[in-house]
Amino acid sequence: MKFVAITSCPTGIAHTFMAAEALEQAGKAAGHEVIVETQGAVPSPPFDPALIAEADAVIFAADLEVRDRERFDGKPFVDVGVKKAVADAPGVVAAAVAAAEAGPKSAPAAGGAKPADAGLATKVTEGASTATRVRQWLMTGVSYMIPFVAAGGILIALAFLVGGYEVALNRGDQSATAYFVGLFEQGFDVTSSEQWAGLMFVIGASAFGFLVPVLAGFIAFGIANRPGIAPGFVGGTIAVTVGAGFLGGLAAGFLGGFIALYLSRLKVPNSVRGVMPVVVIPLIATFVTAALMLVVLGRPLRWLSEALTDGLNSLSGSGIVLLGVILGVMMAADLGGPINKVAYTFATTGLATAATASGSPVELKVMAAVMAAGMTPPLGIALATTLRKKLFTEAERQNGKAAYLLGAFFITEGAIPFAAAAPLRIIPACMIGSGITGGLVMAFGNTLRAPHGGVVVLGLVGNPVTYLLAIVIGSIITAAVVIAFKGAHRKGHAVTDTAGQPVAV
Structure with missing residues (x-):
């Protein structure tokens, strides 16, 4: 059979492409052809209509609402989350075969999810538990925030490398941004490394300035769809203005989203209904959200944000090591999922305010611990596949080679194929190794002024030798625990073939 598939994940990076590869390989192994359109951060070209017409069924492996889903109307389909496709691609392909054999059916939006909205996508399952919907709203905000983190953080990192x-640092009574803007107005000197560094710094700092508004705006979008964007963005900007930071952005996003959602559900005369989503709802929801942030919520949230920052900066000794351990465990708990993203977002939003500071504020240590702990799982598992090849299948050994590269570039999701096959053995091992790595980074006092990059940004790490040592130690411990767990499981489940020879399980 021939299948077409759509894959997408909230961040649009690793899971999107891992699911695509898993489905293609599973289809090939079963004697079928699976052609995938990825709707990730950089989407692939859309399917040719003739290809869709030829397909026996459609596979939707998406955590965001599928763009242009109506293209597939009338085709048999299966609809699963992207992690299901990564963890059990053969099962998903088998379900698609069954759907194709059962005959055609229409393809409505799954689970009551909201329809795609002019290129902006979210997938919030109506009727799901409150905790599930809150997670989906948060992940919608994070998914749209990450490109600003990458662009802004890496540009600032490059500015530091060059200049x-x-x-x-400030120049007299001028901020660095104001200084360089004034300098560029007089002309740009292409031979000056300082001006190139200043150019990248100003652009990067501007991109970082969008983090909280974008987070708030797209949390509100996840809740109320398009009417929530304006109150969310404005509320997030107000949160930055009053100094409420990341916590203020979260509050503004939920506040703006729920106000817009409430207004959109009001019964109004037909004569007014047409202007509600484009005039009335954004106007009222934006004013109410911004006013509440300024007058009521701004000061307590700023106090709470400052208390959190002061508390972090006061940590020392065992306290800061424990923080590193907790963040490290979170980075490995779901290998790129919501828990991982909470730790990563905590680090990057702190980095947004601390990356330009002198000295070594604890936010820079937090970023260092989070990145090191995120590199450890794929590196540790890759090392295990090298040291004890007999414990792994041929496919896992090949994935292990790729995991070295993925881990080196801080792509924690490189460990997912292994965790999907044996979650109760792989994930605890990763949590142990990453927790130790995070604690060691804090103990060594390492800092990092870039939000991503792995070995590429090693030049921006404070004390890079001890930083690498922490990653190596964590990776070795991860590998040792993986080998121990898989070895114990294999001994407890040994089977033999008809000739009496042992068969790996």
Whole structure:
């Protein structure tokens, strides 16, 4: 059979493409052809209509609402989350075969999910538990925030590589941004490394300035769809203005989203209904959200944000090591899922305010611990596949080679194929190794001024030798625990073939 598939995940990066590869390989193994359109951060070209017409069925492996889903109307389909496709691609392909054999059916939006909205996508399952919907709203905000994190953080990191940390320091009574803007108005000197560094710094700092508004705006979008964007963005901007930071952005996103959702559900005369989503709801929801943030919520949220920052900066000794352990465990708990993203977002939003500071504020240590702990799972598992090849299948050994590269570039999701096959053995091992790595990074006092990159940004790490040592130790411990767990499981489940020879399980 021939199948077409759509894959997408909230961040649009690793899971999207891992699911695509898993479905293609599972289809090939079963004697079928699976052609995938990825709707990730950089979507692939859409299917040719003739290809859709030829397909026996459609596979939707998506955590966001599928764009242009009506293309597949009338085709048999299966609809699963992207992690299901990564963890059990053969099962998903088998379900598609069964759907194709059962005959055609229409393809409505799954689970009551909201329809795609002019290129902006979210997938919030109506009727799901409150905790599930809150997670989906948060992940919608995070997924749209990450490109700003990557662009802004890496540009600031490059600015530091070219011009040193002093590029971010104030000049007299002028901020670094104001200084460089004034300098560029007089002309840009292409031979000046300071001006190139200043150019990247100003652009990067501007991109970082969008983090909280984008987070708030798209949390509100997840709740109320398009009418929530304006109150969410404005509320997030107000949160930055009053100094409420990341916590203020979360509050503004939920507040703006729920106000817009309430207004959109009001019964109004038909004469007014047409202007509600484009005029009335954004106007009222934006004013109410911004006013509440300014007058009521801004000050307590700023106090709470400052208390959190002061508490982090006061940590020392065992306290800061424990923080590193907790963040490390979170990075490995679901290998790129919501828990991982909470730890990563905590680090990057702190980095947004601390990356330009002099000295070594604890936010820079948090970023260092989070990245090191995120590199450890794929590196540790890859090492295990090298040291004890007989414990792994041929496919896992090949994935292990790729995991070295993925881990080196801070792509924690490189461990997912192994965790999908044996979650009760792989995930605890990763949590142990990453927790130790995070604690060691804090104990060594390492800092990091870039939000991503792995070995690429090693030059921006404070004390890079001890930083690498922490990653190596965590990876070795991860590998040792993986080998121990898989070895114990294999001994407890040994089977033999008809000739009496042992068969790996």
